[in-house]
Amino acid sequence: MSSQATTHQCSCGDHKNILLPKAYPILAITKHTELEWNFRVAKDFDAKLGQFVEVSLPMVGEAPISVSDCGDNYVDLLIRNVGKVTNRLFELNVGDNVWMRGVHGNGYPxxxxxxxxxxxxxxxxxxxxxxxxxxxxxxxxxxxxxxxxxxxxxxxxxxxxxxxxxxxxxxxxxxxxxxxxxxxxxxxxxxxxxxxxxxxxxxxxxxxxxxxxxxxxxxxxxxxxxxxxxxxxxxxxxxxxxxxxxxxxxxxxxxxxxxxxxxxxxxxxxxxxxxxx
The missing domain is CATH 3.40.50.80 (Nucleotide-binding domain of ferredoxin-NADP reductase (FNR) module)
Incomplete structure (x- = not known):
């Protein structure tokens, strides 16, 4: 498989640049442990279980996060607080925006x-x-x-x-x-x-x-x-x-x-x- 950056097509038919993140609101936060929280985030793209998205915050950084579950209009991301980006994510609340680009990878068949x-x-x-x-x-x-x-x-x-x-x-x-x-x-x-x-x-x-x-x-x-x-x-x-x-x-x-x-x-x-x- 080529390692060259490509574009993908969303369900609306518009070509999107997979290097360009977009803001999405947090719909819910579930605290599983002290370090692992699930963030349910709105989405407007197709995703398969096992794929991942790049989650970012402006002026902070970016981190790859697996799609743990998804629905028609949301994606669930289990995030472990282990670094600069994830530490700032844990300061957010429902209604705040995170930035995502993707999805990436192949997922489960x-x-x-x-x-x-x-x-x-x-x-x-x-x-x-x-x-x-x-x-x-x-x-x-x-x-x-x-x-x-x-x-x-x-x-x-x-x-x-x-x-x-x-x-x-x-x-x-x-x-x-x-x-x-x-x-x-x-x-x-x-x-x-x-x-x-x-x-x-x-x-x-x-x-x-x-x-x-x-x-x-x-x-x-x-x-x-x-x-x-x-x-x-x-x-x-x-x-x-x-x-x-x-x-x-x-x-x-x-x-x-x-x-x-x-x-x-x-x-x-x-x-x-x-x-x-």
């Missing part, structure tokens, strides 16, 4: 998962890029032949999307783990990989898996899935790493011949296994 057994393994803020998928297939369980979700968090204070989990548990198979703390009816202690061999993989040929999270978690989760018999073509990974310009110009996200911001961030594992810094 949702139709490809229809009528298959879907496994989603995610850790920490890596849960955000797949949140919309989990909501979609929990609200429409007939579209998949079952869905297993294994979500890992550092501790109970770091858990995301608590309000969404009752529906996920009711409609699908949700397993949640903690790195530290005390286990209870909802949470196991230990690594997400400890639960992969407990899944029902009797329909192995019709199974797809998605893995998102820290690189070390992705590595061992993929290894465990391969050990259970999945092929590299059945596993999808999300490499959200060091993206900056979003148009393949700065080179910060280049891995081999691929640019994560253009060719990803979602890759099928047979395409991603040889990507190195």
């Amino acid at each position: 949702i139709e490809h998962y229809h009528h298959r057994h879907l496994i989603i393994i995610a850790g920490g803020t890596g849960v955000a890029p797949v949140k919309g998928l989990m909501r979609h297939f929990s609200e429409h369980p007939q579209k998949v032949n079952g869905m297993d979700m294994i979500l890992g968090f550092k501790n109970k204070e770091a858990v995301l999307y608590r309000d969404e989990m009752p529906l996920w548990r009711e409609r699908q198979n949700l397993i949640t783990t903690l790195d530290e703390g005390e286990k209870d009816e909802e949470f196991h202690l230990g690594l997400v990989t400890a639960h992969i061999d407990k899944l029902d993989l009797s329909d192995l040929a019709n199974t797809q898996a998605i893995v998102v999270g820290p690189p070390i978690m992705i590595k061992f989760a993929v290894q465990a899935l391969l050990k259970e018999g999945l092929t590299k073509q059945q596993i999808w990974v999300d490499y959200e790493r060091r993206m900056a310009c979003a148009v393949g110009k700065c080179g910060h996200c280049r891995m081999g011949e691929k640019y994560v911001c253009i060719d990803g961030p979602v890759f099928r594992f047979d395409e991603a296994e040889n990507l190195v810094d």
Whole structure:
């Protein structure tokens, strides 16, 4: 895929410059943890789950943020307060504007998962890029032949999307783990990989898996899935790493011949296994 900056076409038919941000109002703010808040922002563009937008504030800076969910006129962005731009975003209120450009990247091929057994393994803020998928297939369980979700968090204070989990548990198979703390009816202690061999993989040929999270978690989760018999073509990974310009110009996200911001961030594992810094 070319690394040259291009233009895209919005639903109204007007060509837009993807390097030019536009102001959009914040519709709602949900505080999940001290550091992770969800910003629901108005939108007038099409977006796919797994893509990302560049969020900016004038005279402050810009940061790439994954689309965690979206509707006809809004996009949900889970933002972690870890730097100059995100710190200023956390000072905003409902009704204030943020600037966005995009969307960028390729997103998840949702139709490809229809009528298959879907496994989603995610850790920490890596849960955000797949949140919309989990909501979609929990609200429409007939579209998949079952869905297993294994979500890992550092501790109970770091858990995301608590309000969404009752529906996920009711409609699908949700397993949640903690790195530290005390286990209870909802949470196991230990690594997400400890639960992969407990899944029902009797329909192995019709199974797809998605893995998102820290690189070390992705590595061992993929290894465990391969050990259970999945092929590299059945596993999808999300490499959200060091993206900056979003148009393949700065080179910060280049891995081999691929640019994560253009060719990803979602890759099928047979395409991603040889990507190195």
